[in-house]
Amino acid sequence: MPFYHKLGKLPHKRHTQFRKPNGDLYREEVMGLEGFSGLESILYHHFLPPRVARVEDLGPINTEYSDFGPLRHRAFATADVPAGGDPVSARRLLLGNNDVTLGVSRPDRSMDYFYRNGQAYETWFTHEGSGVVKTQFGQLPFKEGDYIVIPYGTTWQMTLDGEARFFVIESPSQIEPPTRYRNKYGQLLEHAPYSERDIRPPEELEIHTERGEFEVRVKVRGRITRHILDHHPHDVVGWDGYLYPWVFSIHDFEPITGRVHQPPPVHQTFQGHNFVVCSFVPRLFDYHPEGIPAPYNHSNVNSDEVIYYAEGNFMSRKGIDQYDISLHPSGLPHGPQPGATEASIGKAKTDELAVMVDTFYPLQVTTAALEFEKPEYMASWLEGSGE
Numbered sequence: 001m002p003f004y005h006k007l008g009k010l011p012h013k014r015h016t017q018f019r020k021p022n023g024d025l026y027r028e029e030v031m032g033l034e035g036f037s038g039l040e041s042i043l044y045h046h047f048l049p050p051r052v053a054r055v056e057d058l059g060p061i062n063t064e065y066s067d068f069g070p071l072r073h074r075a076f077a078t079a080d081v082p083a084g085g086d087p088v089s090a091r092r093l094l095l096g097n098n099d100v101t102l103g104v105s106r107p108d109r110s111m112d113y114f115y116r117n118g119q120a121y122e123t124w125f126t127h128e129g130s131g132v133v134k135t136q137f138g139q140l141p142f143k144e145g146d147y148i149v150i151p152y153g154t155t156w157q158m159t160l161d162g163e164a165r166f167f168v169i170e171s172p173s174q175i176e177p178p179t180r181y182r183n184k185y186g187q188l189l190e191h192a193p194y195s196e197r198d199i200r201p202p203e204e205l206e207i208h209t210e211r212g213e214f215e216v217r218v219k220v221r222g223r224i225t226r227h228i229l230d231h232h233p234h235d236v237v238g239w240d241g242y243l244y245p246w247v248f249s250i251h252d253f254e255p256i257t258g259r260v261h262q263p264p265p266v267h268q269t270f271q272g273h274n275f276v277v278c279s280f281v282p283r284l285f286d287y288h289p290e291g292i293p294a295p296y297n298h299s300n301v302n303s304d305e306v307i308y309y310a311e312g313n314f315m316s317r318k319g320i321d322q323y324d325i326s327l328h329p330s331g332l333p334h335g336p337q338p339g340a341t342e343a344s345i346g347k348a349k350t351d352e353l354a355v356m357v358d359t360f361y362p363l364q365v366t367t368a369a370l371e372f373e374k375p376e377y378m379a380s381w382l383e384g385s386g387e
């Protein structure tokens with residue numbers, strides 16, 4: 001996040017002697033993006049960070065994409081994605097391109113190993129469930145509605161209070177608040193739909209100095225490597241900087257409304273390279289006396305549009321149920337199904353909750369997603385006279 005945060009003990013000056021009670025040095029690690037030009041934090045470890053007792057290749061990450069076939073709107077029922085496993089192993093990748101991959105995870109147990117993604121940011125939207133993401137930067141308690149944003153290089157372990165359901169966004173680029181909502185210093189502006197106060201940085205730095213065998217699964221270079229450390233990976237006694245994982249609740253997104261229908265960018269929550277993340281939250285509808293609350297038909301030229309339907313009544317969509325994901329690809333207009341526009345007139349508010357990801361290059365559908373596909377979705381616009 002583009003604001004400074006610190007936890008734990010720090011020396012008064014960076015790159016100076018910082019000693020343990022027994023006189024030994026703590027081990028300083030500078031962790032920065034874009035070769036010391038991007039966001040950076042400095043961490044102080046009890047143990048030498050490169051110290052790995054054993055390394056083992058767990059093999060390549062094989063993402064198999066299907067042939068998209070003829071251009072059409074598509075939908076997938078993730079209610080049927082099987083539950084079970086820990087959050088990382090339960091993840092099912094459904095859609096993806098070079099800029100971003102989208103999937104769901106329905107774990108029923110906590111992780112008993114640590115995980116580090118060295119090639120992508122991960123954003124976990126918590127649809128159901130609660131728990132804690134433990135990292136070297138501190139603890140991130142989370143609950144329903146939370147986006148958990150985890151930068152590359154973060155070594156984390158998620159513990160759950162019970163079963164959970166996530167919509168997971170993974171991107172080789174940084175996830176951050178939209179540029180247009182920030183001033184030249186990075187601070188969020190008054191017209192932004194949320195403020196720094198809504199961003200929850202890590203809290204409660206838990207310092208582990210125990211020795212033993214600790215497994216870290218590292219995702220990088222398109223493979224998973226198992227590292228067995230001879231010490232606990234969360235051995236940081238203090239850190240400061242701008243690079244760290246954080247949480248933002250979709251319920252803290254303040255909707256921007258107007259007299260007539262507001263365009264999708266008002267829902268934008270985060271940006272990545274060649275994609276955006278938007279939040280549709282409960283809000284008052286347009287208040288022009290002749291306004292039409294349902295969205296107009298639109299051609300999202302140069303953009304594939306994905307929506308994960310979390311809660312509420314999805315006014316403009318027929319054939320869509322809770323937990324569904326719709327894919328409206330570029331090159332084909334979409335909009336409310338027959339009758340939905342008329343039905344929206346006079347409505348004062350919506351209770352919908354959904355996450356949208358718009359990608360600027362086409363998304364592919366994984367072969368794993370095909371078994372959850374709702375092939376009848378494209379025909380949902382065919383009812384009535386067509387006028």
Ligand SMILES: [Fe+2]
Pocket residue numbers: 298300305328334
């Ligand atoms: Fe749309």
